[in-house]
Amino acid sequence: xxxxxxxxxxxxxxxxLGIHRCLPHSHGSQGCCSYHRSALTRHYKEPxxxxxxxxxxxxxxxxxMANLTQAIQTIFTAYEPDIIAVHTTCLSETIGDxxxxxxxxxxxxxxxxxxxxxxxxxTPSYIGxxxxxxxxxxxxxxxxxxQANPKSADTFNVIPGWVEPSDMREIKRILKAMNVPFIxxxxxxxxxxxxxDGERQFYPDGGTTVEELRRTGGSRxxxxxxxxxxxxxxxxxxxxxxxxxxxxxxxIGLRATDRFISALHEVCGVAVPAEIEKERGRLVDLxxxxxxxxxxxxxxxxxxxxxxxxxxEFCADLDMRPVYIVSGTPGKVFETRVLERLxxxxxxxxxxxxxxxxxxxxxxxxxxxPVDLIIGNTYCKYISRDEDIPxxxxxxxxxxRVGHSQFPTVGYMGAIRLLEKMLDAFLSRKDxxxxxxxxxxxx
Ligand code: SF4
Numbered sequence: 042x043x044x045x046x047x048x049x050x051x052x053x054x055x056x057x058l059g060i061h062r063c064l065p066h067s068h069g070s071q072g073c074c075s076y077h078r079s080a081l082t083r084h085y086k087e088p089x090x091x092x093x094x095x096x097x098x099x100x101x102x103x104x105x106m107a108n109l110t111q112a113i114q115t116i117f118t119a120y121e122p123d124i125i126a127v128h129t130t131c132l133s134e135t136i137g138d139x140x141x142x143x144x145x146x147x148x149x150x151x152x153x154x155x156x157x158x159x160x161x162x163x164t165p166s167y168i169g170x171x172x173x174x175x176x177x178x179x180x181x182x183x184x185x186x187x188q189a190n191p192k193s194a195d196t197f198n199v200i201p202g203w204v205e206p207s208d209m210r211e212i213k214r215i216l217k218a219m220n221v222p223f224i225x226x227x228x229x230x231x232x233x234x235x236x237x238d239g240e241r242q243f244y245p246d247g248g249t250t251v252e253e254l255r256r257t258g259g260s261r262x263x264x265x266x267x268x269x270x271x272x273x274x275x276x277x278x279x280x281x282x283x284x285x286x287x288x289x290x291x292x293i294g295l296r297a298t299d300r301f302i303s304a305l306h307e308v309c310g311v312a313v314p315a316e317i318e319k320e321r322g323r324l325v326d327l328x329x330x331x332x333x334x335x336x337x338x339x340x341x342x343x344x345x346x347x348x349x350x351x352x353x354e355f356c357a358d359l360d361m362r363p364v365y366i367v368s369g370t371p372g373k374v375f376e377t378r379v380l381e382r383l384x385x386x387x388x389x390x391x392x393x394x395x396x397x398x399x400x401x402x403x404x405x406x407x408x409x410x411p412v413d414l415i416i417g418n419t420y421c422k423y424i425s426r427d428e429d430i431p432x433x434x435x436x437x438x439x440x441x442r443v444g445h446s447q448f449p450t451v452g453y454m455g456a457i458r459l460l461e462k463m464l465d466a467f468l469s470r471k472d473x474x475x476x477x478x479x480x481x482x483x484x
Contacts, residue, residue: 043400043420045343046369047438049164049174050128051077052203054091056178057126059209059227061248064122065091068109068138068161069130084438085206085233085446092116092125096132105138106146113144113159114152122244123251127161128178134165158251160185170370171437172269172345175203179227180273182254189282190259197309198260198284199225200274202267202291202347203437204451206234206247211449212266212292218316219302221309224253224260234446258282262308266301267291267347269372290382291347292451293459294355295324301452320453327460328359331484334467339410341365343403343417344436346375346394352416352435354382355456359463362387364412367403371395400424414466431466435459 050067054077057065067074074093081089092115094100094108109127116125127140140161147153162181164174179200199216201209210230216223231247257263257278262285265275275286287308292301298321306313338361342349346368356363364387366379375394383390393402404424407415415421415432419440425432434442435450449455472480 044369045367045399045403045417045420046170046172047080048077048131048166048171049169049177050130050166051080052171052173052175053126053128053162053164053178054078054089054174055081055171055203055229056175056182056227057128058089058232059229059248060124060126060182060254061250062123062244063126063248064116064120064124066093066112066116066125066127067091067130068094068105068127068133068140070096070132073130073132080438081233083440086443087233087235089233092120094133101132101136104136105133106143109138109140109143110147110150110152113147114150117152117154117157120243122157124158124160126178126181127159128164128174129161130164131166134163134167158185170345172203172347172370176270176273179271180277182226183257183274183277183281186251186254187258187278187282188255190256194256194259194261196222196224196256196260198257198263198275198278199223200263200265200271201225201228202265202270203345204266204291205445205449206230206232207446207449208451208455210234211452211455215302215317215452216305218314219305219309219311220314221305221311224257225249226254226257258284260284262287264289264301264304264308268350268374268378269346269370271347290354291351292455293348293351294456295321295328295358295453296354297351298452298456317453320457324453324456324460327457331460331464332360334464335359335361337362338414338467339364339412341367341403341407341412341415341417343367343400343415343421346370346372346378348436350375350378350382353379355459357383357386359460361414362389364390364410365403365406366390366392367398367400368394369398404428413470414463431470433459433462433466 054065078089144159162177206229226249228249232245235245263275265271265288278284279286290297292298340363353363376392416435418436
């Protein structure tokens, strides 16, 4: 009940938008495509464009070949993208449409202009979640586009995982500050957080170019941030083009960011600049100054697995107790990874993911023994309101607030922002609930 996830194509569409001049295409009914687009539009507050094969009852019986070949011709004629990224839906998966054969047919018919590309990924939504769809599409970018380059390039690939465009921008800032030559893919900054400047551009400036995606095969190494969203692509790149893969957590919080910066330092052979060291110092200063407000606070974390693994560690590092951990995304390694990061500091932790790990379960746990804070997406607001527990909106989707598009939560600066949000939540609650004589003006 009240699933803590959404469907695979939403993630595939988000990843595809991170390719420059790409039009995502949903091979299914118009209803699916409308839902995927609106889910992304409502979170990112930007118009999300995508095409659809517009399945009808007839397509369900005879298959989607005619619709997709027609769609490919129409899209290249009317909208002129550089690349179409097709993902399937429940219906086309159930029919069993073979997308590579259909694309080959479209190429044979001359519907794919010279120099233009069509890639695809399978996203049956009865398996996995939106994170699985994201991972599948990024792996397909590698499968279709990465080219082994005998002349080793100087670049390093960074797969940022499913994070906000603001996070992708922050990761790029860190990489530039550390003088790491990089290819970040996918990259939705300047695609889903564009400036309002009076100019209308059908395809925004941002996104990883096809040329860059081809060059990922010649990079010196790949940093995959987040096991669930990025590992498949990094492994694929290693198998296809022998690019060594370094799997890391999302750099959320102090120690996950430390590991990211250390990996850049060791693998890329670059020095850590004073600017980054100072950012770390400011974070540590704030953590130690405010420690008494975090101590032993019980927290519920719900959302996407890569985000939660890093958040659980950060909460435990702040001496909080992340006691309930729920993710709708299935995967056997989730519990192991959370427990690894908690290092036996929270023995009472309850962890659930995959089928049955939903908002209803979380609500039951909270009713049995409450928490001081919930960190999760907008859907948590119902539990927050029912139980009168503060909520910090984090993850996907956030439908009823802004800020996630502007302010990153990755890196040391992102951790400072998270810390500020947590402190605000605890202190506002204290101000509201404390007896008159205990109300403090200063910290
Ligand atoms: S039918 Fe499947 S692909 Fe379409 S919106 Fe529903 S879950 Fe997603």
